Amino acid sequence: MTYCVAMCLDRGLVFASDTRTNAGVDNISQFRKLHYWCKQDDRVIVMLTAGNLSITQSVISLLNEQISSGDGNPDHQSLYTVPSMYRAARLVGDAVRSVRTIDGPSLEATRAGFSASIILGGQIGTEKPRLFQIYSEGNFIEASEETPYLQIGEHKYGKPILDRVAQPGMRLGQAAKLMLLSFDSTLRSNLSVGMPIDILLYERDSLEIRREKRIHQDDEYFRNLSASWSEALRMAFTTIDEFNV
Amino acid sequence: MTYCVAMCLDRGLVFASDTRTNAGVDNISQFRKLHYWCKQDDRVIVMLTAGNLSITQSVISLLNEQISSGDGNPDHQSLYTVPSMYRAARLVGDAVRSVRTIDGPSLEATRAGFSASIILGGQIGTEKPRLFQIYSEGNFIEASEETPYLQIGEHKYGKPILDRVAQPGMRLGQAAKLMLLSFDSTLRSNLSVGMPIDILLYERDSLEIRREKRIHQDDEYFRNLSASWSEALRMAFTTIDEFNV
Structure with a gap:
């Protein structure tokens, strides 16, 4: 499993992903799930991936091949040439469909199935930042x-806090704090989501x-956040009247 | 879907369940999922049910038939005669298996499958209160x-708060408050879990x-709890430093 979350704010975008992959609880590894393409002063495109790692890695390879094969041809479509984030999302969707034509039938013949989900966000030129799933x-x-x-990915444990606090008017650092709290709840409850966390503002x-960081197990900010939040929740709990019937 | 939660405490047991059942989002109904059997000064047995309603209702019908068919025969096994909560759980497990022999093959031939889960708790005689899934x-x-x-049932949204606060030393009213907070998070995020909530201490x-109550949408305690908790979470959020990189 995986947990990735991203927010689209008035002031920009924030992305976070864990780095754990697993094939059964007895076979876990660390893989990057946050990827980006950047052409200074022109575009920033960020992708978070969940689901079958072979599918999402193939999608990224296809997108990168489009970029390198198009050198010098202005009509060639790639993440470096599309004119909008909508077109970028179309390109990624097409790459997912391409992988399905190759790997779909074999995967769907098994219990694994063809499962992949992607968050794509960024900004191209003067268009406002946009975020897609x-x-x-x-x-x-x-x-x-x-x-x-x-x-x-594993979105349920970390959703209640997002539902209560998320607002497009937040500062990027506030949104990052919120997303790390959402991660903290998820990490506590689901072993298949694991540190380090990649975060990008x-x-x-x-x-x-x-602004990009890999947050490891021993990160001081994250440890303090986790401890303060537990303490704040326990305090908040005591302020509410007991149930009585 | 459904959400049921129960706690086993030094001072007793607390049970809570929602009352929504659904066959697709366009077909929802209200059904009781908290049931109990009580023989004063001898035993209290409480059951919460989730999964396919036809299965869990059949289980309850079988258990009730065992009770009424055993009148006068001291060797007859039923929830009113078993000597321990362990034996009560065995009896319920056997009832689930009986329903499977009848309905299992037809259900498993479809996408619905044979799905049912039950929480059973209570106290028999001088044995301590016990809780089973x-x-x-x-x-x-x-x-x-x-x-x-x-x-x-739908356990993920409401688990983080339980993980942080639940302790066997809590008073029953504290545990009930905690379980209602867990419900509040779940109700906000999943439409297939719905009020009223049945709660039993x-x-x-x-x-x-x-101590037993059905908590309706307009219940004053629950509305206050929900509002206070949202406010307390938002306040707690502001006390933590912003993420900075």
């Missing part, structure tokens, strides 16, 4: 004012990546 | 000091049911 069928949805966050109109 | 295969586990609560060694 791409399904294993290649179709996708876009985050909105009402629901400024998207989650993939994209500032609107910067068109470059300035 | 019975699976659709009829086997079961018992709650312990380390994990004093059991959940069935069993005091150790009372061997009778004194």
